[in-house]
Amino acid sequence: MKLFFSPTSPYVRKVVVAARELGILDRLELVVTSASPVDSGAPIQGYNPLGKVPALLLDDGTVLFDSRVIAEYLDGQAGGAKLFPEGAARWPAIVLQALADGMLDAAILTRYEQVLRPAEKRWPEWVEGQMNKVVRGLDQLEQRWTGHLSGPLDIGCIAAGCALGYLDFRYPDLGWRAERPALASWYEGFAARPAMQATEPKG
């Protein structure tokens, strides 16, 4: 299987951390790929019409995307019901993943606004609205999710860890730890896992 990969994409990181935690990383060939919302013509578009990484090319030519689909597929390849539990434990795992992915969507839209878009076309209210989603998400992680995060590893925990890692990478001055001691404590331990250490973004 070929995984179209970017070393700074937090959605790619989620998939690679999942593969490592599942013990099947050696079955993935990582293919470094660039993707940009304003670059029509990037090779990834031939595999994923949305022009985004990660995408997973199977040996039969099938392409799987997005990161949620790929992570669940890898879970199945590792025997199933590991990071995507069955029964009642499934819903908190995939709601937490949706929360973390949504925080990332907002943080990445903010970055496009602040880095990619020409300076004179930036809209402060847009940045404020998106970053408020991130802040409310952080508050909910602190208030409602630290118990879950400290339980069995699932895709929600991995997604939350990758979201926090992205905030540290791209928004080092956000200071999210200051008023969220339980979340900060959890992340300190989670970020030390070998799968997280091996995938830390550099850019």
Next chain:
Amino acid sequence: MKLFFSPTSPYVRKVVVAARELGILDRLELVVTSASPVDSGAPIQGYNPLGKVPALLLDDGTVLFDSRVIAEYLDGQAGGAKLFPEGAARWPAIVLQALADGMLDAAILTRYEQVLRPAEKRWPEWVEGQMNKVVRGLDQLEQRWTGHLSGPLDIGCIAAGCALGYLDFRYPDLGWRAERPALASWYEGFAARPAMQATEPKG
């Protein structure tokens, strides 16, 4: 269960169509809710920190989001493995859902750019990049997915139908049918389903 609802959101429509097709719509109380990416303070934020609809409030106070999680939960409430098949049929169903959702993400970002953002801050390259995702997605639907779409109903078919319905609603001049006869033919039949007729967006 209370579903936070907007009559024009295609992600809400996907969930409501799924509930109707599963025969469990009568178990949902629809609560009309507004959501905007630049309105911090909207009541939905108290349920979903991402400030988006749909969100599903369960009787025990748990809140589920986003649309993919809710649709899968409703499938489970209806007995399971109906719109989210198990086994090999699962992957095309959820890849197609990811494709359709991704086309919607791009179409909605374009609409925010063209309607919500002040005129002098709009960036044509952004709109072009996002709408190219929509066009490539339409091309892939025509070229690779019409066989799947004509098979058993699954969440991918519903997501694709809601994405095409949104394009007709917000981009009536896009003319997507002209060079995509197989997709147009499928959608003509799909849009006539009672679940689609009952949820057609107006606004």
